[in-house]
Amino acid sequence: MTQTVLAVDLGGTKILIGEVTPAGEILTSEKYPSTVVDQRSATEKIKAAIKNYLQQHSIQGDLIGIGMCVVGRVDTDHGQWMEIHPGLSDPIFLADEITQTFQLPCWITNDVSGAALAESILGIGQETGNFVYINIGTGIAARVVADHQLIKGGNFNAGEVGHMVVDMRSDDLCTCGRKGCVELFASGLGMHNQTVKFAPDYPNTMLTIEEGKRVTFQELIGAYEANDPLARKVVDQALQAVAALTMNLIRVSDPEAIIFGGGVMNDGWFLNHLVTFLNAKTIRFITKGMRVTTLNPNEVALKGAATLAFMMKKGVKTYA
Structure with a gap:
């Protein structure tokens, strides 16, 4: 049995x-x-x-x-x-x-x-023991696997990369107490908050903003593809933030693969656009690919x- x-x-x-x-x-x-x-x-x-x-x-x-x-x-x-x-x-x-x-x-x-x-065990680990898993959903977190070992840290808190600063000039205050964290710009909740923040500057936006209702990532994608300027600003900002996060993690942990998971990444749209923001020299050792997880999210x-x-x-x- x-x-x-x-x-x-x-x-x-x-x-x-x-x-x-x-x-x-x-x-x-x-x-x-x-x-x-x-x-x-x-x-x-x-x-x-x-x-x-x-x-x-x-x-x-x-x-x-x-x-x-x-x-x-x-x-x-x-x-x-x-x-x-x-x-x-x-x-x-x-x-x-x-x-x-x-x-x-x-x-x-x-x-x-x-x-x-x-x-x-079931996914990218069959190809390499050195990879980074980045989850982008309502929040952002990651885990580094090095030589087949998952790094946990001294306080079991390694990988909380949503609080990595990607914009030193930002005045947006994160719950962690710092300003300019990637989660503020690129998580599902972060993109909603940025949409609300910039909406007064774009009175003709096609996005519908209602009190108590989140602007979804799918709504942002639809508006982005229709060249809505507010959606373009918010999503491009998110792409730049995740690009900075990804390249920082590559420099720190030297992985052979980057695997993305989470609701924002599910259909591959975000990754397809993200790669255009990445520096070729920084990602040159990602020999096993940069991809959305093949495991059911x-x-x-x-x-x-x-x-x-x-x-x-x-x-x-x-x-x-």
Whole structure:
């Protein structure tokens, strides 16, 4: 019987649970409502979802454990969920708590780290052990894999590149306390905020700006292709910011590949335009490509959670 893992992906609006094989095949899956208000509430939601899943679904393989991806800062070696949001910390030994509740070994990691682990086993890692995974969605984060090891940092916070400054002249203040961070310009939320900021200067824009409603990236693309000046300003600014971020990461970590994930990158439009902003000398060692992930963005963290569990069960070191 094939070994399987019960994989759990905690997101901002949903908990996705599935039984996953070592090859990344999801045998069955189910979505449940989530909360990320605080760690204790989220933990109780996770436990309730796992309990329901096990009641409703027959396990098809030889279940060896539970792998879990969560938002925030995670100490994987000790199974401790340290922080759900910056400034909102209530350290919980989540892995032990899940193990005791369900009598299965449990391992946990951050959601972007999980996506990078999935890439390292199921995606680009089959071609190179040196790559950067950059996730651009509502926010921006990245992970560096060097010599097949995911870099975690001294405080389990490596890769929070959304707070890399890409515009020294900017007066836009980030939640991190600095000005000019890439997340302010190029995340999904950042592009919306920039659209609202510049809208008074473009009264004839085709973009519709409504209180309480986000201008989506797809709306910006449509307006950009129609040569709307506001959309052009916002999106070109975002492209320049991500180009600076990408080239900075290349200079720092010397990868052979850059893999993009997240909602902004999904259909390839952003990457197709991004490459025109990159310096050829800077990217000359990216010999294995710069591409959007081939892993399903809705499933990559789930597969990452399973990948973590399989690797940890075998005693394979995953973090540098």
